[in-house]
Amino acid sequence: MPHARPATYRIATIEGDGIGPEVARSAMEIVKEACGEAKFYFVMADGGAGHYQKTGDVLPAETAKLCRECDAILHGAAGLPGIVYPDGTEVGNELHLKLRFDLDLYANVRPIKLLKGVTSPLRAFEGGGIDYVIVRENTEGLYASRGAGVLLRGEVASDSLVVTRKGTERVARFAFDLSRKRKGALRDGKRRVTVCDKANILRSYAFFRSICDEVKSDFADIDIDYAYADAMTVHLVKRPDFYDVIVAENMFGDIISDLGAATVGGMGISPSGEIGDRHGLFQGAHGSAPDIAGQDAASPVAAVLSAVMMLRWLSDRHDDESLAGDAARIERAVEAVLGAGDHVPADLGGSARCSGMTRAILSALN
Structure with missing residues (x-):
């Protein structure tokens, strides 16, 4: 409202x-x-x-x-x-x-958008061929451990990766709502949310993906897609026009958003917003x-x-x-x-x- x-x-x-x-x-x-x-x-x-x-x-x-x-x-x-x-x-x-x-x-x-007049290192997509948005969960994930990790006697250090149902559900819903407001991916015009994770390796990311799947049930008009974080670094270079909205855990979102920025001219022309309710x-x-x-x-x-x-x-x-x-x-x-x-x-x-x-x-x- x-x-x-x-x-x-x-x-x-x-x-x-x-x-x-x-x-x-x-x-x-x-x-x-x-x-x-x-x-x-x-x-x-x-x-x-x-x-x-x-x-x-x-x-x-x-x-x-x-x-x-x-x-x-x-x-x-x-x-x-x-x-x-x-x-x-x-x-x-x-x-x-x-x-x-x-x-x-x-x-x-x-937002990862190639503006007119900007030269992209991805020559095949010049002329407006890159326009997607990365939504990074901003309060949990690995960065939730900042200031609270453990350092034992100068020998062992550890940080915990935190994924909650509430945190994932609300950022996933934000991503689907955002896709609904956009015109879809440049390649095929489809409104699509891509979940970027490592669900094949860690239970925390498998849980993140499962919650995104649950939220998807409220958005029949939006497609859902999945990509492992390591593969995503390849996809954002080879087929950036496939993407509409990407949602990711805190650290993965941090990494891939800088990669995306590099494909559209660099950090000096890349905006960002940190948004809550x-x-x-x-x-x-x-x-x-x-x-x-x-x-x-x-x-x-x-x-x-x-x-x-x-x-x-x-x-x-x-x-x-x-x-x-x-x-x-x-x-x-x-x-x-x-x-x-x-x-x-x-x-x-x-x-x-x-x-x-x-x-x-x-x-x-x-």
Whole structure:
């Protein structure tokens, strides 16, 4: 059921570290231009590795509260070299991990789409031949052991893989619902959910698959398909046009989504959303790239396309069709800029600056 439509959407905005502030500001500027200044209010909030270095807190309580209260969350990037916890794990990751669990953002959504003007290493699929979505279970799997694994006397280490009925059922349902909203796989037009697992080896993955099968019974109009994770790495290279929506356990989803991103131009143009029943966090799939921070050298495309995802999520949640239209306009503007070839970011082989890409997208919007 859609929620009441607010007069102004309040977006908790954590610019974060490295290139995070640059790309977040680009996304904010473009959203305001597309949707109108009055429709969005970006509430700036502290957080990230740099904030931890200064205060000892990667996610302040006031930021966490703001994220719970706002309509959505926009995040730039987090993480800085050498800023780690005593156990060696990176501080930057903790920002969105805390939000992920605090807000129960159980579906990590990674669109894999080849945009016009982008050269793919998979030459056979250029011209728009890649367009699918990976839905990664975001709160369980092997990563549920983060911070809770066992290290015995410096000799033996172990982590547990956690799969629950509730966690799998809801992410599977999310994947089938998403497929129902899409137009199907490019190869044959069929709406299809592919379950990526290792059900032939581990009981936990066999259980994951069985729950997906149970959920399928509520979606007679959607096909179900299966692929072992190792085989999937081959399929995403050889036949990406076969896929519509892929659902996977946390770690496998993490791995195959980066592989998918590489086939459509890389992490610098890959958006992502972490979505729950009440909250959504949106950020580019790339890291904080501190080596180019402050140099106007970053590509804002991933952050801008993440904002597009945010608009579509808000559109669905609040039955606000105007936001879906604005999202489509921004996406078309990005493709127009990349397709023209005059403004190409460095990660795609060009020399366009972050500010130049932003101005070009703004111009294309108008």
